[in-house]
Amino acid sequence: MDLGLTGRRAAVAAASAGLGYASAKSLADEGALVVICGRDRGRIDDAAQRIGHGCVAIVQDVRDAAGGAAFIASATEALGGLDVVVANAGGPPAGNFESTPVDAYDTALDLSLMSVIGMAKVAVPAMQEQGWGRFVAITSLSVRQPMATLILSNTARAGVTGFLKTVAREVAKDGVTVNSVQPGLHATDRLLSLYGGATDGAAMGIPAGFIGDPADFGAVVAFLCSHQARFITGLQLHVDGGSYGGLQ
Ligand code: NAD
Numbered sequence: 288m289d290l291g292l293t294g295r296r297a298a299v300a301a302a303s304a305g306l307g308y309a310s311a312k313s314l315a316d317e318g319a320l321v322v323i324c325g326r327d328r329g330r331i332d333d334a335a336q337r338i339g340h341g342c343v344a345i346v347q348d349v350r351d352a353a354g355g356a357a358f359i360a361s362a363t364e365a366l367g368g369l370d371v372v373v374a375n376a377g378g379p380p381a382g383n384f385e386s387t388p389v390d391a392y393d394t395a396l397d398l399s400l401m402s403v404i405g406m407a408k409v410a411v412p413a414m415q416e417q418g419w420g421r422f423v424a425i426t427s428l429s430v431r432q433p434m435a436t437l438i439l440s441n442t443a444r445a446g447v448t449g450f451l452k453t454v455a456r457e458v459a460k461d462g463v464t465v466n467s468v469q470p471g472l473h474a475t476d477r478l479l480s481l482y483g484g485a486t487d488g489a490a491m492g493i494p495a496g497f498i499g500d501p502a503d504f505g506a507v508v509a510f511l512c513s514h515q516a517r518f519i520t521g522l523q524l525h526v527d528g529g530s531y532g533g534l535q
Pocket of ligand 1: 300301302303304305306307324325326347348349350375376377378379425427428429440469471472475476477478
């Protein structure tokens, strides 16, 4: 299926590795012109090289609203506008209620909530103006099913999900869709560090019996950015091999 992404201009945040990288790779393979960012020049250049198709690498930390906004401004300048944004960042540290100090919430909210708001505030109005846009945020299954040892993620991602749903309904009339994708367990550096290198999906309780492949996740993101996904907005899509046990 041709996703209609040829020549579309896309910015993917925090894409030197993991789910951001996989999303950027899928978009580039589908013909989009892609700009990515990361914090380290060597790593982000290497990622752009592997993505190919003329992918542009920018050094930018998206740890807060200003960082997110700066990335979108740079990507817009590099490509002369943006049609697609994939908002992403590294996840906040693990911890439960007892172990997590109050000031850690500020940092996590900056990283996982305010950075997305910073990106949206710059990208979405321009998309509305041009009458076409796709804004997709990578969040977490923890929105749907809070995880005991990830209280920072549980808290911040619920906020960003409410924000995105509100924006989606406000801008739908302008040809702009706003969605989030909620990863369950996927084989990335973050997963390996959180779970001590474990990769046995069946033993980890994933009904599909295997851990998610970031490339499959990237393909889902690319579909949400497609022409054909124009009637999908305000969605929170969990990609989790059946891990979530609820109905909604
Ligand atoms: P990862 O740590 O494997 O990769 C994240 C990438 O982003 C790395 O290249 C890192 O260098 C870069 N990065 C981190 N912080 C950044 C910043 N402030 N500015 C710029 N670049 C930054 O993570 P991942 O597994 O790809 O996860 C991506 C997102 O999805 C995270 O928010 C994570 O919490 C969430 N998530 C992942 C999983 C999973 O199973 N992998 C599950 C649920 C949620």
